[in-house]
Amino acid sequence: MFRSWRKTTAAVAAFVACVWSFQAHAGDAVAADPEVVEKNRKANEACFACHSEFGFKNPPRTDMDMKKLAETLYDPKVFAGSNHGTMDCRQCHGQGYNDYPHSETGKSETSPCSECHATKVARLEPQYDASVHARLESVKAKFTCATCHDPHIDLGATLLKDPLKIAVQDNKACLECHDSDEVFAKYAADDDKTPGIKKKRPNIDTIHEWLPNTKRHWQTVRCVECHTPEVKANRPLSHEILDKEKAEKNCLSCHSANSSLKTRLYRHLVKDEQDRLGFTNSIILSSSYVIGATRHPLLDKIVIGLVALTLGGVLLHGAIRIVFAIRRKGKKQ
Ligand code: HEC
Ligand code: HEC
Ligand code: HEC
Ligand code: HEC
Ligand code: HEC
Ligand code: HEC
Ligand code: HEC
Known part of the structure; x- marks a missing residue:
């Protein structure tokens, strides 16, 4: 009796997981049930009671590691507007965080991205495995999908659409390390000449000093534009960060009427326009994003x-x- 009950539960769980992963693959085509979303938002209030600015200022108990808590605060509104904002925290974090102090095993229960995005991960992983970060011995072990993607904050490029917003989001991850000595040192290898001392971070603006107004470029165009190979038009983004020698240095790859940005950073605008008008060009050539050589x-x-x-x-x-x-x-x- 007990065993068949377990079997049934397992079958139901498998079915639910299957439906769930189907939903995740379908992208934003499947709108989450508003009732479920409402239920999840209510449930998440329990976590935000501590893991938010409000929770930190009004802690529900006094025996907490406040220094650690300060590093784990999220804005409920930002979370609600993110890729995963309709979900219950526990769909990724399991039940290990229901009580405080949290259970020791909590962390190991965090769902990997592949649990819900199996198809995408299968496509992206070989590119990621070929990237510099996955190959450099020092960085490899500490680098995960969540190193660049904050599952509590990020909003997919398809939904953001605005190239400036996409650039800010995607560059934030790179700059968090490559523009901070402190964070970079956590990942960098030891210096070749002085073991025990971490390799010094190459200054991001000095490396690219051949590029005029680097700051403006970091705000308007993505690191990955120059540091990844261009792939097919319908699959424009690669996760393969190339060796530095292979990075794009040609200004005209962007600053020309036939800009590579049309199939990269601006692809969502281009697609929008195509859907609306049946052809493209006017946005790239007339909007404020224009970077053609004539402007x-x-x-x-x-x-x-x-x-x-x-x-x-x-x-x-x-x-x-x-x-x-x-x-x-x-x-x-
Ligand atoms: C009573 C306050 C409180 C509540 C409620 C709370 N947390 Fe925490 N949480 C903390 C504190 C404090 C930390 C810092 C590390 C520690 O002390 O365990 C933390 C750490 C974490 C961590 C990081 C664990 C690690 O080992 O780095 C995760 C993940 C987490 N909480 C998730 C949740 C989720 C999900 C919920 C809701 C189901 C939740 N927490 C509810 C106080 C709370
Ligand atoms: C889509 C999956 C997903 C959802 C939904 C999710 N998280 Fe997380 N969370 C993660 C992952 C993955 C990590 C580990 C990040 C890392 O390794 O840097 C994490 C880390 C954390 C941490 C530790 C952060 C740190 O810097 O150590 C806290 C706290 C946390 N989550 C709280 C929450 C709360 C509260 C919610 C709901 C409002 C939530 N999470 C929803 C995937 C998720
Ligand atoms: C527990 C299931 C679950 C986990 C684990 C999970 N996601 Fe998601 N993810 C979803 C769901 C559900 C959506 C929303 C799909 C929709 O809008 O219908 C989503 C949407 C997204 C999107 C936006 C849609 C797209 O493909 O552009 C991205 C990007 C994304 N997730 C990345 C990640 C990353 C990176 C991780 C690991 C850190 C992760 N997810 C872990 C369930 C999950
Ligand atoms: C070095 C930083 C970095 C790492 C590590 C990384 N990503 Fe990404 N990812 C990006 C950037 C930048 C984008 C660009 C967003 C766009 O243009 O769609 C992106 C886009 C995505 C997208 C949405 C676009 C698509 O192709 O569907 C998904 C899903 C995704 N990543 C999942 C993952 C997963 C899963 C992993 C771990 C195997 C991972 N990422 C590791 C930087 C990273
Ligand atoms: C978590 C920290 C971190 C993040 C995030 C990160 N990097 Fe790195 N990156 C490193 C470290 C550490 C190295 C290795 C430096 C060394 O040992 O020479 C490195 C190396 C590189 C190199 C040099 C490779 C070579 O040929 O020597 C490039 C290019 C690079 N990163 C680009 C990027 C881009 C683009 C992004 C964002 C999509 C990014 N990184 C995100 C830490 C990071
Ligand atoms: C316009 C194209 C372009 C953009 C945008 C760009 N890079 Fe680069 N990057 C290059 C080129 C080309 C090199 C090789 C430089 C050289 O050899 O002189 C390089 C070199 C590097 C290196 C290697 C440093 C070293 O010497 O070890 C890192 C790290 C790096 N870039 C990170 C980034 C990050 C992070 C961003 C986004 C903030 C970014 N790059 C944006 C083209 C670009
Ligand atoms: C990856 C694409 C890309 C590459 C490669 C690139 N740029 Fe740019 N550049 C942009 C974008 C996007 C802007 C922002 C346009 C705007 O301000 O409207 C920009 C802006 C500029 C500006 C205006 C800066 C300001 O002060 O307003 C100059 C000048 C410029 N680029 C010169 C160059 C030169 C010279 C090179 C080659 C060494 C180069 N760019 C390579 C994308 C690129």
């Missing part, structure tokens, strides 16, 4: 300068070769 006076000069330099270089190179060829001929004779 920005300084940029115009730089692009013209670059073209002139390239042309000049080619001409000079040609001239020198002709001179040398003539001289060699002269010597032979």
Whole structure:
């Protein structure tokens, strides 16, 4: 009797998991049941009673590690507006956090992304495995999907749409490490020459000093635009962060009418426009996101300068070769 009850429960659980994962794959096509969402929001209030600014200022008990709590605060409104905002915290965290002090096993019960996004993870994982962070010995073990993706805050690019918002969200993860000595040191390997001392963080603006107004670029375009290979138009994002030698340095890959950004950062705008008008171009060429070589006076000069330099270089190179060829001929004779 007991065993068959267990079997039934297992079957029901499997069915629920199946339906659940189907929903997760279907993307935002499947609107969550408003009643369930309401129930989940109510249930989450129990967690926000501590894990929010309000909870921190009005702690329900006095025997807590307040320093640790301060590092684990979330804004209920931000969470509600995120990818996972319709969910119950316990769908990812299990039942180990229902009471305080939390159970010792709580952390090991956190669901991995693959539990609900199996198809996506199967597609992304090989790219991720080939990326610099997954290959560098020092970084590998500490790097997970959640290192870049905050499941409590992030909102999918498809929903954000605005390139400026997408850029801020996606660059935040990279900059959190690459623009902070303290965080970088937690991940970096020991220095080659002085073991025991962490490798120094290369300054992000110095590395890219060939790029004019780096700060403006960090606000408007993503690190991954230059640091990942471009893949198919319908699958434009790769998780493979390339070796630095392979990063994009060509200004015209973005600053041209045929900008690669059309299939990357601006793809959601382009798609929107295509759906609306049946063709594209006007947004990229007329909205404030425009970065084509014709809009920005300084940029115009730089692009013209670059073209002139390239042309000049080619001409000079040609001239020198002709001179040398003539001289060699002269010597032979
Ligand atoms: C009474 C206050 C309180 C409540 C309610 C509470 N937490 Fe916590 N939680 C804390 C504190 C304090 C910490 C800091 C680490 C510690 O002391 O265990 C923490 C830590 C955590 C951590 C990090 C664990 C780790 O080992 O790093 C998670 C995850 C967590 N809580 C999830 C939840 C979830 C989910 C809920 C709701 C079901 C919840 N908490 C409810 C106070 C609370
Ligand atoms: C989609 C899954 C998911 C949902 C939903 C979710 N979390 Fe988390 N949470 C995670 C993951 C994954 C981590 C571990 C992050 C890491 O390793 O850096 C985490 C970490 C935490 C931590 C520890 C943070 C730290 O810096 O140590 C707290 C506290 C927490 N979650 C609370 C909550 C609360 C409260 C809710 C509901 C309002 C919630 N989580 C909903 C996946 C989720
Ligand atoms: C317990 C199940 C669960 C877990 C675990 C989970 N998610 Fe989700 N995720 C969902 C659901 C449900 C949605 C919303 C789908 C919808 O809108 O219908 C979602 C949506 C998303 C989206 C937005 C849609 C998209 O694909 O662009 C992203 C991105 C995402 N999750 C990333 C993650 C990452 C990264 C992790 C691991 C840190 C994770 N999720 C863990 C259930 C989960
Ligand atoms: C080095 C940082 C980084 C790591 C690590 C990372 N991601 Fe991403 N991920 C990104 C960025 C940047 C985007 C770009 C958002 C876009 O344009 O859609 C993204 C997009 C996504 C998306 C939405 C777009 C899509 O292709 O469906 C999902 C889902 C996702 N990541 C899941 C994962 C999972 C699962 C892992 C772990 C295997 C992971 N990510 C690890 C940075 C990272
Ligand atoms: C959690 C910290 C962290 C995050 C987040 C992170 N990185 Fe890194 N990254 C590192 C560390 C540490 C190294 C290794 C430095 C070393 O040992 O040389 C590194 C190395 C690199 C390198 C140099 C690879 C080479 O050829 O030497 C590039 C490029 C890079 N990261 C780009 C990115 C981009 C783009 C993102 C965001 C999508 C990102 N990183 C997110 C910590 C991080
Ligand atoms: C316009 C394209 C472009 C953008 C945008 C860009 N990078 Fe780079 N990055 C490069 C190129 C090219 C190199 C190689 C530089 C060289 O060899 O002179 C590089 C080098 C690096 C390195 C290697 C540093 C070293 O010497 O070890 C890191 C780390 C890095 N970038 C991180 C980032 C981060 C983080 C962002 C986003 C804030 C970013 N990059 C944005 C093109 C770009
Ligand atoms: C990955 C795409 C990308 C690459 C590569 C790139 N840029 Fe940009 N650049 C942008 C975007 C997006 C903006 C923001 C446009 C705006 O301000 O409206 C921008 C802005 C600029 C600006 C205006 C800055 C300001 O002060 O307002 C200049 C100048 C510029 N880029 C020059 C360059 C040069 C020179 C290179 C090559 C060394 C380059 N860019 C490479 C995307 C790129």
